[in-house]
């Protein structure tokens with residue numbers, strides 16, 4: 025019988041892994057298992073063009089005509105419920121199992137919810153296409169939106185809702201939004217976009233609870249303030265989908281733990297994309313990267329290793345972008361707390377700038393707002409400067 | 415024919431954007447000039463802002479690659495090719511002929 029690779033998770037990382045298998049001349053069976061009914065689609069537009077009604081389902085489809093020639097076996101609408109490490113079988117919700125010689129774990133992450141808000145109409149998270157469709161419908165008849173969490177997804181939803189004409193308030197528990205990824209100084213600069221476009225931003229404010237029976241009516245803050253709301257979006261981060269592996273023997277932490285190549289502690293099992301926490305040589309710990317480009321590119325390395333290759337780990341510089349209020353924000357590199365941010369082009373006041381983060385005088389990360397050309401050069405430069413880990 | 419710029423203003427490895435009905439990106443690859451639609455077919459990014467690598471350009475946003483000679487996608491996520499346009503160099507000036515496919519582009 026021809027060898028089989030099972031890919032669990034039918035989204036960006038899973039599809040990229042399946043493509044990489046064929047690209048690297050694997051001609052056995054490739055079974056792709058996904059719990060959503062939809063064929064792979066792209067998530068970034070869900071908070072941007074798709075939510076705004078400017079992109080169609082077709083626009084967000086990831087698959088191409090070329091993919092049809094890959095001979096993939098799709099098991100959509102099917103949840104993987106377990107992994108038998110001995111027989112290397114993936115157990116499925118319909119009671120069947122897929123026996124495989126290699127397994128790619130690509131189950132991604134899900135949106136964290138606010139406890140106690142289940143069943144309250146008008147309260148949304150945004151992770152899936154179904155989430156986006158439901159939110160879009162609800163926004164169409166709403167006047168006031170409260171977004172809980174001023175991270176990238178929260179900020180993008182706020183921005184899209186403003187273009188739809190809603191009154192928007194964003195509530196953030198931390199004193200400065202995006203301080204984690206961008207640092208306090210630049211987080212504050214990016215957060216000014218909210219005020220520029222008529223969104224009210226409340227920082228350093230916790231949420232005590234949601235008010236309403238059946239349907240949400242207001243958000244109550246820890247200082248007692250009540251913010252009236254027709255719709256509430258909770259954007260407070262994501263949790264890796266790894267519970268189904270609890271009894272599998274696969275080492276888990278904040279994600280499936282892997283080495284720098286994506287290999288887990290179980291032979292023949294690799295993990296990629298948002299569900300994986302890969303060992304970072306530079307950070308000296310496992311890091312779970314939740315960026316689109318990572319989910320697109322990293323599976324090639326994991327799959328090569330699965331197929332027996334042993335070359336060096338290709339150097340990569342983490343990269344993400346965010347579109348808010350018409351501003352294009354791009355970030356590349358690995359920033360630490362005490363790196364120094366320096367504006368090398370443009371100005372923050374003009375909302376068009378390039379900032380380089382330096383550690384002991386060496387550039388380690390770069391942030392651009394509306395500077396795609398210069399940003400691309402810096403990103404390239406960082407990429408070529410990264411030492412190849414052995 | 416739309417004038418782009420004097421050849422001296424577009425040195426090898428550089429790109430520029432010209433306004434037409436649809437904006438066009440013009441590239442200089444080691445002395446050869448190529449023109450393609452400037453807007454990436456994936457989402458809204460200007461390919462003139464991208465990274466030139468041999469005869470292909472990488473989109474600045476999500477790194478789709480397009481072959482400058484044919485307009486074809488040589489790397490995802492873009493699914494559809496960009497159009498190519500003929501470039502004419504005359505008396506030290508670069509021109510594009512929008513809508514006329516570059517010679518040799520299938």
Ligand SMILES: Cc1cc2nc3c(=O)[nH]c(=O)nc-3n(C[C@H](O)[C@H](O)[C@H](O)COP(=O)(O)OP(=O)(O)OC[C@H]3O[C@@H](n4cnc5c(N)ncnc54)[C@H](O)[C@@H]3O)c2cc1C
Pocket residue numbers: 032033034035036037038057058059060066067068069070071102103104105130131132133134150151152177265268296297298299314315316317319343344345346347
């Ligand atoms: C609204 C939104 C906007 C974003 N915008 C940006 C952006 O602007 N820039 C950027 O860099 N990144 C952005 N991202 C992040 C990017 O989309 C993710 O990094 C990427 O989707 C990760 O891909 P993945 O395949 O690893 O995981 P996912 O896309 O989460 O896919 C995992 C898939 O596995 C399925 N699954 C889970 N458990 C099981 C199981 N047990 N059995 C079968 N299937 C299972 C899930 O349902 C899902 O379909 C955004 C994300 C969201 C949600």
Ligand code: FES
Pocket residue numbers: 454455456457458459473474475476477478490491492
């Ligand atoms: S806009 Fe060009 S690759 Fe996405």
